[in-house]
Amino acid sequence: MTAYLFRRLLLIIPTFIGITIMVFTITRFVPGGPIERMIAEARMQKTGLSSTRPSAGDQNQPLSEEQIQELKKYYGFDKPLLVSYFSWLGKVLTGDLGVSTRYYDPVWDMIRDRIPISLYFGSITLLLLYGVCIPLGITKAIRHKSQFDNISSIIVFIGYAIPGWVVGVLLLILFASHWEIFPLGGFVSDDFQDMTVLGKVWDLLLHTILPLIAYMVGSFTVMTFLMKNTLMDHLSSDYVRTAIAKGLSFEKAVFRHALRNSLIPMATHFGNNISLILTGSFLIEKVFNINGMGLLGYESVVERDYPVVMGILVISSLLFMVGNILSDICVAIVDPRVTFE
Secondary structure, three states, rough: OOOHHHHHHHHHHHHHHHHHHHHHHHHOOOOHHHHHHHHHHHHHHOOOOOOOOOOOOOOOOOHHHHHHHHHHHHHHOOOOOHHHHHHHHHHHOOOOOEEEEOOOHHHHHHHHHHHHHHHHHHHHHHHHHHHHHHHHHHHHHHHOOOOHHHHHHHHHHHHHHHHHHHHHHHHHHHHHOOOOOOOOOOOOOOHHHOOOOOHHHHHHHHHHHHHHHHHHHHHHHHHHHHHHHHHHHHOOHHHHHHHHHHHOOOOHHHHHHHHHHHHHHHOOOOOOOHHHHOOOOHHHHHHHOOOOOOHHHHHHOOOOHHHHHHHHHHHHHHHHHHHHEEEEEEEHOOOOOOOOO
8 A cells, every 4th residue: 555655646746747837838828917917007007098918019018128028037938938837846846836926925825815714615515515415315315216305306406407606696695685694795704803702603604604505506416416326226236135135134235235335436536525625616705705715716817817826726736636546545445345556
């Protein structure tokens, strides 16, 4: 097992380099970078015209060629692609993710401020997904075609058909605007620091419920039916029927034999679900005005804030690859036939 984990950890290095160099190359050729933005802002200040994104070769640009070259040197655009990439990679290895070209703040500081929010929602979502979907899937498989199974399937499929951010908007309209049960958005209230301990807990809970429901809608359906369908396949297998025929009760046949094999697909999805802990959903965070990693990533892409884009890519890609290794370990724990050879 140690040798297997060592090989998988070594594979992270070329995979990480491949992912980052591909995205780094794309950021160099996508129009609308920091230099074009500064040219557009300078033009607006000078002429008062509408915002446009002229190229560096525009004859009517307000900046001189010397100023443009200084900007290219400042942002590192004057160097060849590979030289700039390995220069960026060397800084990353020392813990320096760069400085935002939009807000001029250290990228790590911007990400660090939003990690606790994403971890909070992501961890609770992950726990609820496995804590609710597995028992619900088991119950639906055992009581297949019952009234409970039919009604729960309708509810779950309706939730799957509606995007999470749409569910968030509906929840805000009904429970925050119309009935005023929950706050309209944000992670905490403006007077959060002045509250008592119980008041802070209650305020955080009120701000958590609606976004959490929106987060869980899509994944909840997939995990529930994955658990149900996998368990039903094993319940119809010969080894389960043989166990029942030999006198084992149906309940013991389910929980001693079929259930463990049915958890294998759930374990394979564990790594993917872990990667969602930090990435989140920018649409849901936008709807609820939550400054998490998802919203930061979305805004950095829209504003062509490439250092922030690359910083988030570093964290999310590493988390995804480590999650895949954890998935393999979970599968090996659930399925004794899997060995690390």
